[in-house]
Amino acid sequence: xxxxxxxxxxxxxxxxxxxxxxxxxxxxxxxxxxxxxxxxxxxxxxxxxxxxxxxxxxxxxxxxxxxxxxxxxxxxxxxxxxxxxxxxxxxxxxxxxxxxxxxxxxxxxxxxxxxxxxxxxxxxxxxxxxxxxxxxxxxxx
Amino acid sequence: xxxxxxxxxxxxxxxxxxxxxxxxxxxxxxxxxxxxxxxxxxxxxxxxxxxxxxxxxxxxxxxxxxxxxxxxxxxxxxxxxxxxxxxxxxxxxxxxxxxxxxxxxxxxxxxxxxxxxxxxxxxxxxxxxxxxxxxxxxxxxxxxxxxxxxxxxxxxxxxxxxxxxxxxxxxxxxxxxxxxxxxxxxxxxxxxxxxxxxxxxxxxxxxxxxxxxxxxxxxxxxxxxxxxxxxxxxxxxxxxxxxxxxxxxxxxxxxxxxxxxxxxxxxxxxxxxxxxxxxxxxxxxxxxxxxxxxxxxxxxxxxxxxxxxxxxxxxxxxxxxxxxxxxxxxxxxxxxxxxxxxxxxxxxxxxxxxxxxxxxxxxxxxxxxxxxxxxxxxxxxxxxxxxxxxxxxxxxxxxxxxxxxxxxxxxxxxxxxxxxxx
Numbered sequence: 418x419x420x421x422x423x424x425x426x427x428x429x430x431x432x433x434x435x436x437x438x439x440x441x442x443x444x445x446x447x448x449x450x451x452x453x454x455x456x457x458x459x460x461x462x463x464x465x466x467x468x469x470x471x472x473x474x475x476x477x478x479x480x481x482x483x484x485x486x487x488x489x490x491x492x493x494x495x496x497x498x499x500x501x502x503x504x505x506x507x508x509x510x511x512x513x514x515x516x517x518x519x520x521x522x523x524x525x526x527x528x529x530x531x532x533x534x535x536x537x538x539x540x541x542x543x544x545x546x547x548x549x550x551x552x553x554x555x556x557x558x
Numbered sequence: 559x560x561x562x563x564x565x566x567x568x569x570x571x572x573x574x575x576x577x578x579x580x581x582x583x584x585x586x587x588x589x590x591x592x593x594x595x596x597x598x599x600x601x602x603x604x605x606x607x608x609x610x611x612x613x614x615x616x617x618x619x620x621x622x623x624x625x626x627x628x629x630x631x632x633x634x635x636x637x638x639x640x641x642x643x644x645x646x647x648x649x650x651x652x653x654x655x656x657x658x659x660x661x662x663x664x665x666x667x668x669x670x671x672x673x674x675x676x677x678x679x680x681x682x683x684x685x686x687x688x689x690x691x692x693x694x695x696x697x698x699x700x701x702x703x704x705x706x707x708x709x710x711x712x713x714x715x716x717x718x719x720x721x722x723x724x725x726x727x728x729x730x731x732x733x734x735x736x737x738x739x740x741x742x743x744x745x746x747x748x749x750x751x752x753x754x755x756x757x758x759x760x761x762x763x764x765x766x767x768x769x770x771x772x773x774x775x776x777x778x779x780x781x782x783x784x785x786x787x788x789x790x791x792x793x794x795x796x797x798x799x800x801x802x803x804x805x806x807x808x809x810x811x812x813x814x815x816x817x818x819x820x821x822x823x824x825x826x827x828x829x830x831x832x833x834x835x836x837x838x839x840x841x842x843x844x845x846x847x848x849x850x851x852x853x854x855x856x857x858x859x860x861x862x863x864x865x866x867x868x869x870x871x872x873x874x875x876x877x878x879x880x881x882x883x884x885x886x887x888x889x890x891x892x893x894x895x896x897x898x899x900x901x902x903x904x905x906x907x908x909x910x911x912x913x914x915x916x917x918x919x920x921x922x923x924x925x926x927x928x929x930x931x932x933x934x935x936x937x938x939x940x941x942x943x944x945x946x947x948x949x950x951x952x953x954x955x956x957x958x959x960x961x962x963x964x965x966x967x968x969x970x971x972x973x974x975x976x977x978x979x980x
Contacts, residue, residue, distance in 0.1 A: 429701035455702045455839075481846045483715030484794035485707055489695060490688050492707050502794075505707040507716055507841045517706035517841045528794040533723035553705055 427458035427468060436552040439541045441475050443514060444468045454514035474511050475539030477556070482506035482520055484528045495544050504528075508537055508556050522557040562833065562861040565667040568816025571976070572823035573602040574940035576933075579750040579807035579925030587621055587630065587681035587808065588637045594677065594808035594930075595638045601940075602812060603824040608638070611812070612671040614645040615662045617655035617678035618929035623693040625681050634677060651697035652878060653965030654678065655809065655932025656972035660832055662813045663974075672815045678930035679808040690804050694928075697966040699839040711793035711801055713840055713967045714879035718795055720846035721881060725896035729795040732880040733783050734902040736799045736922055739877060742909060743919020745950035750805050750925030755779045762788065800880040805925030809933035811940070825944050831865070831975030833858030840967040849968030852889035856962070856973045860891070863958075863975040867891030870975070871956045872942055873913070874935035876964040877920040883907075886962050887915060890973065914952050917942055932963035932972065943978045 425431040427444050432455060435442040444456035448465040454473065459466055485492070486502045497503050504520040521540060523531050537556035545551055575597025577590040585593075599606065616631040627633070631645035648658040655678035662676040682690055695704050698713070708716070721727055736755065743749040744757070753761070759782040767773050776782040783789045789797045812822070819826035833855035840846065860866055873890060877883035884898040892913045893901045901907055907915040918924045918938035921931055939959045941947050959976045 433701070455699075455842075481716035481720040483708075483712040483719065483796075484791075485709055485712045486791045486793060487687075487691070487709065487711065489704070489707070489709055490692050493688070497707075503707055505712050505716070507846065515841045515843075517703045517708055517839075519707050533719060 425470065427456045429455070432456055433551070436541055436554055439552075441473045441539050441554065442470050443473050443512075445471045452512055452514050454510065454516050473514070477508045477510035477537050479520065479531070479533055479535045479537055480507050480509045480515065481533070482531060484525050504531070506556070516554065519553060519555040520558070521555050562858040564862060565663070565832070567667045567669055568828060569663045569666045569813055570816050570819040570823070570826035570828045571811050571936065571940055572814050572819055572826050573598045573606070573812035574810070574937040575599070575601050576748055576809040576930070576937045577807050578748045579805050579927060579934075581683040581750070581804075582806045583683070585681075585806065587618070587625055587627070587679045587806075588634055590681065590806055590808035591634045591677055591679040591810070592637050594679070594810040598810040598812060602822055604822055606822060608640065610673045611640055611643060611675050612673050613643055613665055614640060614675045614677065615658040615665070616645065616647045616929075617658035617676075617932055618647050619649060619651055619654050619680060620693055620696065620928070621679075621681070623696070625684060630679070634679065640675070650970045651965035652876065652926070652928050653932055653963045653970040653972050654929040655934065656961065656963035656974065657834065657932070657970065659811065659933060659936060659974065660834055660972060663829055663832055666813055666815050672818055674813045675810065676813060676933060677808065677810045678927075678933035680927035680929040681806045682804045682927060683806050687804065703839055703841065709793060711796050711879065714881050715793040715796045716840070717846050717885065717967070718881040721885070722795070724847050725899070727884075727899045731899040731903055732796075732800055732884070733780070734899075735877065735880040735883045736783075737779065738902065738908050739883075739916050739920040739922040742917050742950055743923025745948065746919045746924055749919045749923050750803055751923050752919065755782065755799065759788070796879055796881070802878045802921035802926035805927040807925055807927035807930045807934070809930045809937050811933055811936050825978065825980060827940050827943050828977045828979060829974055830977045831859035831863030831973070833862070833973045835971055837968050837971075839969070848885060848895060849889055849964065849971055851968050851971035852886060852962060852964065852973070855971040856890045859960070859973040859975045863977070865958055865975065869958050870960045871914075871958055872917060872939070872952055873915050873960040873962060874918060874920070874938050875915055875962040876931070877916055877922050878926060878964070880922070882964065883915065883920065886964070887913075890960060890962050909950060909952050917947060917950050917952060932961070935961040935963060936974065936976075939976050943976060
């Protein structure tokens with residue numbers, strides 16, 4: 418059986434497709450070894466176009482966050498709002514790469530108690546049905 | 559790494575103007591630009607024939623989404639009678655204005671033109687707030703950052719949490735920036751919210767009494783700023799008064815080659831340094847507490863100008879959020895990393911301080927019509943350097959000044975340095 422993971426293009430669509438399969442995938446430069454998350458098609462370290470997909474550990478720590486109270490339209494459609502805020506954050510994985518994600522299972526009413534450096538594990542949050550279904554990247558404490 | 563070469567030909571500002579900033583239901587972006595252009599025209603000291611203008615660069619972020627109007631540059635050139643000169647729109651999110659200014663500088667420095675108009679315009683208040691938020695969000699890396707639920711206040715809130723954890727700042731420290739910028743904006747007749755926070759609070763009390771509601775019992779502005787109803791949370795730890803507003807407005811400057819400056823102006827303001835850099839998305843950066851593109855653009859501009867941060871008397875920086883001014887004041891070299899919030903607390907950045915920042919009121923109080931802001935910063939510098947700052951004029955001479963304009967969370971930063979020689 419062909420391993421299709423090696424031939425998916427390094428695009429946002431491929432990244433989202435992997436999320437739907439509950440995989441947080443990065444791209445690795447096969448020439449200099451640099452790891453890229455979000456995935457890149459060209460390595461900015463050595464300008465190589467020779468990259469491969471690699472699954473991340475999904476483990477990391479919080480480096481910056483916010484509790485979003487005034488929410489964007491698509492999050493309002495998912496039931497969030499002034500009375501139901503959510504946390505967005507930047508997560509540094511154990512591999513050293515960072516990504517933006519939703520942070521779940523934290524107390525949104527006590528943001529001052531959410532600590533930079535909190536260990537986190539990847540989660541996949543789905544919303545919508547049928548053709549409108551989309552999986553979002555999240556991390557939980 | 560880009561080299562910082564001296565400009566092959568000197569460039570000077572000989573006119574600068576702006577519309578009033580605010581919410582104007584009956585004016586579109588074009589109408590506001592006409593106001594800015596007329597204000598600029600009146601600021602030119604000597605007889606000035608508009609037919610001398612050879613090219614036009616416009617900073618505009620998203621007339622397409624805000625006003626359903628594209629192809630904005632020739633339209634605005636036409637509105638001020640400048641067709642058939644070439645007109646081009648420059649889009650770099652909130653740094654569109656300073657990026658347009660840089661195009662004008664390069665057009666003159668290259669020798670291609672002698673006289674160039676640079677403008678900025680944005681009409682934002684047609685849309686409901688949610689749609690404005692969604693439009694501004696297009697300045698981020700949409701599939702990776704916005705999908706995580708980030709909004710622009712959210713990004714700068716995340717920068718705040720990283721900065722607080724690293725340097726021990728508290729959300730209260732950020733309020734000093736808002737208080738100072740409203741103090742300045744109260745003296746700027748073009749400001750959207752030209753009122754001190756003290757007056758704002760008093761106005762709220764008067765209005766409550768008039769409506770027969772119980773009068774709020776705020777003891778002082780700190781009490782007011784801590785009240786969730788008066789100063790609601792937008793994205794923790796940033797509250798309403800940490801955020802620049804949604805604004806309609808326009809700005810314009812007239813640039814000429816240095817050797818022709820005295821034909822137009824008794825007191826031209828020379829642009830002696832220009833720097834611009836780009837950066838990766840916020841999450842991809844080694845450190846969230848500084849904008850590396852701002853540091854790089856600053857060092858390019860300082861090197862080109864042959865001056866240092868110590869030489870700069872005043873700066874207009876991109877305070878889209880209070881934390882952004884703190885970070886900016888460090889990135890331009892005014893203060894060491896981690897000292898910016900203390901300088902704001904100690905009044906160093908106030909009009910009477912050693913390093914005044916945002917004498918115009920900044921984006922916070924003057925308003926932030928996205929594409930117009932970068933050019934409006936140069937308008938304030940022009941006034942201050944010529945001693946035309948009115949009630950908000952800083953004491954003493956302003957021989958050297960700086961502007962710092964940021965796109966998104968620092969994916970673009972543009973820095974300019976200005977000199978008065980007479």
